[in-house]
Amino acid sequence: xxxxxxxxxxxxxxxxxxxxxxxxxxxxxxxxxxxxxxxxxxxxxxxxxxxxxxxxxxxxxxxxxxxxxxxxxxxxxxxxxxxxxxxxxxxxxxxxxxxxxxxxxxxxxxxxxxxxxxxxxxxxxxxxxxxxxxxxxxxxxxxxxxxxxxxxxxxxxxxxxxxxxxxxxxxxxxxxxxxxxxxxxxxxxxxxxxxxxxxxxxxxxxxxxxxxxxxxxxxxxxxxxxxxxxxxxxxxxxxxxxxxxxxxxxxxxxxxxxxxxxxxxxxxxxxxxxxxxxxxxxxxxxxxxxxxxxxxxxxxxxxxxxxxxxxxxxxxxxxxxxxxxxxxxxxxxxxxxxxxxxxxxxxxxxxxxxxxxxxxxxxxxxxxxxxxxxxxxxxxxxxxxxxxxxxxxxxxxxxxxxxxxxxxxxxxxxxxxxxxxxxxxxxxxxxxxxxxxxxxxxxxxxxxxx
Amino acid sequence: xxxxxxxxxxxxxxxxxxxxxxxxxxxxxxxxxxxxxxxxxxxxxxxxxxxxxxxxxxxxxxxxxxxxxxxxxxxxxxxxxxxxxxxxxxxxxxxxxxxxxxxxxxxxxxxxxxxxxxxxxxxxxxxxxxxxxxxxxxxxxxxxxxxxxxxxxxxxxxxxxxxxxxxxxxxxxxxxxxxxxxxxxxxxxxxxxxxxxxxxxxxxxxxxxxxxxxxxxxxxxxxxxxxxxxxxxxxxxxxxxxxxxxxxxxxxxxxxxxxxxxxxxxxxxxxxxxxxxxxxxxxxxxxxxxxxxxxxxxxxxxxxxxxxxxxxxxxxxxxxxxxxxxxxxxxxxxxxxxxxxxxxxxxxxxxxxxxxxxxxxxxxxxxxxxxxxxxxxxxxxxxxxxxxxxxxxxxxxxxxxxxxxxxxxxxxxxxxxxxxxxxxxxxxxxxxxxxxxxxxxxxxxxxxxx
Numbered sequence: 001x002x003x004x005x006x007x008x009x010x011x012x013x014x015x016x017x018x019x020x021x022x023x024x025x026x027x028x029x030x031x032x033x034x035x036x037x038x039x040x041x042x043x044x045x046x047x048x049x050x051x052x053x054x055x056x057x058x059x060x061x062x063x064x065x066x067x068x069x070x071x072x073x074x075x076x077x078x079x080x081x082x083x084x085x086x087x088x089x090x091x092x093x094x095x096x097x098x099x100x101x102x103x104x105x106x107x108x109x110x111x112x113x114x115x116x117x118x119x120x121x122x123x124x125x126x127x128x129x130x131x132x133x134x135x136x137x138x139x140x141x142x143x144x145x146x147x148x149x150x151x152x153x154x155x156x157x158x159x160x161x162x163x164x165x166x167x168x169x170x171x172x173x174x175x176x177x178x179x180x181x182x183x184x185x186x187x188x189x190x191x192x193x194x195x196x197x198x199x200x201x202x203x204x205x206x207x208x209x210x211x212x213x214x215x216x217x218x219x220x221x222x223x224x225x226x227x228x229x230x231x232x233x234x235x236x237x238x239x240x241x242x243x244x245x246x247x248x249x250x251x252x253x254x255x256x257x258x259x260x261x262x263x264x265x266x267x268x269x270x271x272x273x274x275x276x277x278x279x280x281x282x283x284x285x286x287x288x289x290x291x292x293x294x295x296x297x298x299x300x301x302x303x304x305x306x307x308x309x310x311x312x313x314x315x316x317x318x319x320x321x322x323x324x325x326x327x328x329x330x331x332x333x334x335x336x337x338x339x340x341x342x343x344x345x346x347x348x349x350x351x352x353x354x355x356x357x358x359x360x361x362x363x364x365x366x367x368x369x370x371x372x373x374x375x376x377x378x379x380x381x382x383x384x385x386x387x388x389x390x391x392x393x394x395x396x397x398x399x400x401x402x403x404x405x406x407x408x409x410x411x412x413x414x415x416x417x418x419x420x421x422x423x424x425x426x427x428x429x430x431x432x433x434x435x436x437x438x439x440x441x442x443x444x445x446x447x448x449x450x
Numbered sequence: 451x452x453x454x455x456x457x458x459x460x461x462x463x464x465x466x467x468x469x470x471x472x473x474x475x476x477x478x479x480x481x482x483x484x485x486x487x488x489x490x491x492x493x494x495x496x497x498x499x500x501x502x503x504x505x506x507x508x509x510x511x512x513x514x515x516x517x518x519x520x521x522x523x524x525x526x527x528x529x530x531x532x533x534x535x536x537x538x539x540x541x542x543x544x545x546x547x548x549x550x551x552x553x554x555x556x557x558x559x560x561x562x563x564x565x566x567x568x569x570x571x572x573x574x575x576x577x578x579x580x581x582x583x584x585x586x587x588x589x590x591x592x593x594x595x596x597x598x599x600x601x602x603x604x605x606x607x608x609x610x611x612x613x614x615x616x617x618x619x620x621x622x623x624x625x626x627x628x629x630x631x632x633x634x635x636x637x638x639x640x641x642x643x644x645x646x647x648x649x650x651x652x653x654x655x656x657x658x659x660x661x662x663x664x665x666x667x668x669x670x671x672x673x674x675x676x677x678x679x680x681x682x683x684x685x686x687x688x689x690x691x692x693x694x695x696x697x698x699x700x701x702x703x704x705x706x707x708x709x710x711x712x713x714x715x716x717x718x719x720x721x722x723x724x725x726x727x728x729x730x731x732x733x734x735x736x737x738x739x740x741x742x743x744x745x746x747x748x749x750x751x752x753x754x755x756x757x758x759x760x761x762x763x764x765x766x767x768x769x770x771x772x773x774x775x776x777x778x779x780x781x782x783x784x785x786x787x788x789x790x791x792x793x794x795x796x797x798x799x800x801x802x803x804x805x806x807x808x809x810x811x812x813x814x815x816x817x818x819x820x821x822x823x824x825x826x827x828x829x830x831x832x833x834x835x836x837x838x839x840x841x842x843x844x845x846x847x848x849x850x851x852x853x854x855x856x857x858x859x860x861x862x863x864x865x866x867x868x869x870x871x872x873x874x875x876x877x878x879x880x881x882x883x884x885x886x887x888x889x890x891x892x893x894x895x896x897x898x899x900x
Contacts, residue, residue: 009716010690014630014664016574022723046525054519061735062512069504073703075496109559109707109729116728120595124466141727145570180464214464240460253523255734266459273472277591278566278728279559284705285511286733 017125018147040395042317042382043363045190045338047250048309056297057253061289068288076284078276079268080107080260084291088260091294092246095222096236100262106271107282111220111247111259116142117278118181118216118243118261121270123148128177130168132160134341134370134379136190136218139183143372148180150372157332159196160184162203169211181214181243186234188221188337191370191381195335198231205237213241220247220259223303225336226311240264248290250338251303256286310338316389317382320396326404331382338385341367343378344403347410350380353402362398467575468597490845492832493813495640495788497700498759506747507703511739518738526734528726529718530557530710534741538710541744542696545672546686550712556721557732561670561697561709566592567728568631568666568693568711571720573598578627580618582610584791584820584829586640586668589633593822598630600822607782609646610634612653619661631664631693636684638671638787641820641831645785648681655687663691670697670709673753675786676761690714698740700788701753706736760788766839767832770846776854781832788835791817793828794853797860800830803852812848 035041064072079085085102092100108114115138123129125147131139133152143150151172154164165182172179184204186196196204208215217234225231235244247259261271275282293299317340321331328345342364344350351366367379382399384392485491514522529535535552542550558564565588573579575597581589583602593600601622604614615632622629634654636646646654658665667684675681685694697709711721725732743749767790771781778795792814794800801816817829832849834842 011664011714011717014572015720016570016572016577018574019571019720019724022720022727024723049523050520052519052523054523055516057519057523058512058514058516061515062508064508065511066505066508069502069507070500071705073499073502073504073507073705075699075704109733112730113728120466121469122464122466124468127466138727138730141723145724145727214461249525253735254525255521255523257729257731257733264461267461270465270469270472273474274469274595277472277588277595278563279707280562280588281707283559283707283733283736285703285739286735289735 018145021144021147022141039358039361039363040387040391040398041363042384042387042392042395042399043365044386045383046386047254047338048306048385049253049255051305051309052253052302053297057289057293060292060296061285064288064292065285072285072288074284076281076287078281079272080105080282081284081287081291084258084287085260087291087294088246088262091223091251092233092235092244092262095219095230096232097244097262098236099239100235104262104265104268106261106263106268106275107287108259108261108275109279109282110249110254110257111218111245111261112138112142113257113275113278114245114259114261115139115183115216115218116145117271117274118245118263119143119146119148121267121274122180122214124178126178128172128179130165130172130179130182130213131372132184132189132192134191134367134376135183135372136185137365137369139218140370140372143183149177151177151179152371152373152375153182155189155192155194157194159186159189159194159200160204162200162207165204166207166211169207169213173211179213181216182208183216183218184234185218185221187219187231188224188334188339190221190337191339191365191367192341193332193334193337193339194341195225195231201232201234201237205234205241208238208241215242216245217242218245220245220250221337223251224307224310224338226307226314227335235262243267251306252290252293252299256289258282258286258290307336310336310385312389313384313387313392314340316392317384317396320393320400324396324400326400326407328407329403338383340382340384342380342382344380345407345410346378348403348406349377351377353406356406357399357402360398360402362395362402364399468595471594471597489808489811489813490837490841490848491813492834492837492842492845492849493815494836495833496836497704497788498756498835499703499705501755501759502703502752503747507739507743510742510746511735514735514738514742522735522738524734526731526737528731529722530555530732531734531737531741534708534737535710537741537744538696538712541673541701542683542685542694542712545669545680546682547694547712548686549689550685554712554715554718556711556713556718556725557737558709558711558725559729559732560699560704560707561668561695561711562588562592563707563725563728564695564709564711565589565633565666565668566595567721567724568695568713569593569596569598571717571724572630572664574628576628577630578622579630580615580622580632580663581822582634582639582642584641584817584826585633585822586635587815587819589668590820590822593633599627601627601629602821602823602825603632605639605642605644607644609636609639609644609650610654612650612657615654616657616661619657619663623661629663631666632658633666633668634684635668635671637669637681638674638784638789640671640787641789641815641817642791643782643784643787643789644791645675645681651682651684651687655684655691658691659688665692666695667692668695670695670700671787673701674757674760674788676757676764677785685712693717701756702740702743702749706739708732708736708740757786760786760835762839763834763837763842764790766842767834767846770843770850774846774850776850776857778857779853788833790832790834792830792832794830795857796828798853798856799827801827803856806856807849807852810848810852812845812852814849
């Protein structure tokens with residue numbers, strides 16, 4: 001019998017092809033570090049769930065079990081609870097989707113599972129998915145697991161660039177690529193913090209129509225705008241061409257893992273079969289909890305509470321960045337959602353700088369994780385959703401000092417050598433934390449996500 | 451723009467190869483029928499959750515939200531809550547697995563997701579999986595979604611036949627097949643109701659060793675034995691060669707969807723990456739609920755309560771079958787779990803007989819769903835877990851009458867014509883329900899599973 005903890009994996013030659021490409025995401029890899037109390041984490045995308053009325057939610061869920069245990073503790077349908085699917089249609093109406101039927105909705109274990117299902121239903125190995133540059137790291141993980149290829153499409157302050165989308169489609173067509181869909185996050189983009197303008201929405205859908213392109217619209221943050229009413233979803237413009245992903249993780253609770261996908265009936269049928277093969281059915285208790293929450297609690301008022309809280313944190317972030325960051329640093333100005341996307345001064349590398357930042361007790365997510373092609377070295381994602389404003393200010397102060405020190409180093413030694421130096425010899429006194437950061441995710445740590 | 455509800459799926463040519471093979475399972479297809487109140491359903495595998503102390507469980511879960519909302523409503527780690535993984539190791543010790551470490555456990559959305567993850571990590575399209583004949587319908591769905599090929603291995607009253615396993619391995623080797631693992635349910639098999647004997651366990655593991663075969667041990671029912679202490683798991687005999695799947699669906703609640711996989715560390719690492727790509731992390735609330743239940747409630751006593759209840763229902767089933775079934779009908783005698791596997795008299799076909807049974811207000815699952823290769827026409831699965839003993843007796847009475855009538859018909863018209871007659875002309879007055887039965891799963895109905 002082989003040793004219990006072999007140094008070499010005795011099964012190494014037995015895995016599926018898809019398994020060899022799997023690697024820990026930049027975010028997951030940070031866990032063991034950022035969960036230390038002395039570190040201000042601008043890395044994780046954890047919502048501020050303690051702003052919920054926990055006593056009321058607790059009583060509500062307790063009663064669901066005591067009074068309706070025969071349903072809430074039992075298996076449910078693969079497609080999800082019908083009552084919840086009705087309420088999901090009400091929620092989507094807030095973003096202009098007024099023609100959705102509960103029969104077109106599939107409840108999923110977070111919208112992550114929704115994306116995984118859509119990808120499995122559509123993508124064979126080698127198929128192409130178009131996605132913004134940058135894109136959500138968890139989506140890139142799904143696409144990689146499906147052995148799909150990602151072609152990035154440029155975005156600017158107005159969101160996805162329509163001309164770049166068309167160029168990509170022409171290029172793919174010329175190469176004979178099978179483009180299965182465009183994956184896009186139109187509102188308060190993760191990680192870019194950018195929203196697709198009204199004008200661009202029309203253009204993107206016009207191009208989709210012209211090129212017969214399917215669009216997967218991922219919209220976890222759409223109701224979390226700081227300055228205006230929610231924008232009209234892409235799905236509200238085309239019911240056949242857009243598959244819409246939604247989530248209660250940011251408007252209620254991520255720990256319940258309740259998301260959904262809205263798709264034309266023929267696609268929905270495939271998605272139900274796929275989810276039945278994957279999990280049989282989503283948890284009943286969490287579905288009943290969300291439906292009851294929407295039925296009995298002031299959930300729209302609660303979203304306003306979340307918005308105020310995130311707005312204050314966004315303000316703290318932007319004000320501190322403006323006050324403290326050295327010249328040459330730029331960043332996006334989100335008007336909703338959780339994230340600021342920051343570009344370092346020329347020549348700096350966010351991933352190489354990371355050990356120094358952690359030593360200075362501030363954490364972020366390096367930009368390269370948000371690209372499938374190795375771009376993004378000069379970028380980082382800052383999340384303002386979880387820390388209090390004072391922590392945010394302190395975190396940005398620490399980060400600014402690290403960037404300044406990095407700039408000094410860069411000026412003294414030049415970009416390339418500095419980078420190489422630290423990559424080869426990470427264990428200098430100031431940079432002790434390289435291994436936990438770049439190693440596999442420590443799975444005993446508190447999670448994160450989007 | 452295409453019509454909203456097109457008769458033809460406009461995306462029909464865009465799906466992945468795996469999607470074309472997906473079809474609704476025999477169980478799912480029954481839902482719309484068996485949920486009618488007048489039908490005695492011996493079809494579904496729903497546990498008797500109302501036997502739980504619902505008030506106590508409700509208070510417990512309510513307090514978890516009110517008092518620990520910051521954890522229970524927040525994202526968790528992809529691998530699952532560390533405290534729960536510790537308690538899972540305690541549970542597995544009841545079946546002789548005393549060397550498991552929480553670091554080798556991954557919490558999943560039911561053991562269905564555990565099997566899906568294992569399959570995705572190991573299987574490329576065309577790879578071979580060995581499985582008992584019959585095997586769990588939900589497992590066959592996972593294997594099909596992975597485009598793996600299933601080779602069945604015969605079982606008898608003592609479980610999987612070792613000689614048949616060896617023959618299958620020799621055959622696969624000769625053909626050059628890549629056999630990725632043996633999938634087996636050693637205890638109170640679904641659907642066969644059979645348990646692998648002690649002697650056979652040793653032989654199966656000896657063969658696995660000799661052929662360097664990985665074994666996936668699926669054990670949702672192991673603690674639900676009526677007559678004796680739980681048997682020693684295959685995993686207790688070999689920690690490197692066996693990947694073990696467990697579930698709280700039958701010992702606590704299926705509506706929480708908490709299962710797990712225990713695997714060697716190198717495999718576990720792949721499984722964590724795969725589950726992160728699929729769902730990010732399992733729901734926090736349901737994991738805390740199970741851990742707290744194990745910590746504070748008399749869960750082993752509760753399992754005894756379940757056992758008494760299921761034993762009584764098993765007895766009602768076996769007594770009624772013995773008293774009422776016409777000669778030529780045979781069935782297994784389970785000493786635990788949920789299922790009896792029944793073989794019809796020669797020439798009868800359980801699937802063709804199904805519309806008549808539903809007309810007579812009794813439902814079962816036709817055997818062919820439990821085979822990947824079209825075998826099993828003469829078999830059916832009867833579940834005694836959910837209906838009360840009186841309902842079971844009435845259900846078996848109705849079923850016996852249907853079988854007798856079917857036998858008469860068979861004697862009069864001969865096997866083949868009878869079958870063809872009903873398959874071609876299903877809408878006779880006695881057989882009105884063919885379409886809902888054989889159509890896609892109606893997703894508005896209450897679910898089922900294993």
